[in-house]
Amino acid sequence: MTAGPTPGSGRAEAAGPTGSAEPVGRPAPGPDGPVEADGAIEADGAVEADRAADGATTRRRAASILLGIGLAVLALDFVTKHLALQALEGREPVELLGGLVYLSLTRNSGAAWSIGADHTWIFSLITILVIGWILWTALRLRSVPWAVSLGLVLGGALGNLMDRIFRAPGWFVGHVVDMxxxxxxxxxxFPVFNVADSALVCGVCLAVFLELTGRQRDGRRLGRDGRRAAPTVSREQA
Known part of the structure; x- marks a missing residue:
């Protein structure tokens, strides 16, 4: 008579291929290691996939904010210039806020204080290069503050570029409307300016602040040692 399993042993054992007893339920080792390693690899892959998806979403959000602000500034600049041409042409300056602000229509072929007035086409070329760089940066942008900054610069640059391209006296040498x-x-x-100029100045000042505080366009931030901090991982991703 064969003896059955000893009561109280707590786990039944089964004979393996060599006749040795092995505990039932233990995962057999795979060709590349224990089965548990496969689960860890799959978890790591899921985390990386989540990070990639999150990065793509962040880039789309930043690009949308940049383009949205740029178009809003362009539209506001166009409307204010149109109203200025309609209401201020041939009129004396309009005093506002007790003389703090005056609305006076002028046309500028150069930069501030009419610098470079005889080389208007150079400003058009520089503006086109700046716009191209901003659009290229938007494809890799992952920082909302930088999106706001570059959106302001983009809208301001486009607003004045439209004047230089389409207004008198000719293509790419047109005079910018200031009021x-x-x-x-x-x-x-102080030099007369417009909405586009205001957006440009605000965008550049914000960009300088972001650089000084270590905020990068990829969404990271420089540490005190000058190195980029590792991206944070949310609890859902961990």
Missing amino acids: ISVLEPYGRA
């Missing part, structure tokens, strides 16, 4: 003068009319205290 806002502070403290004194006709830019006596």
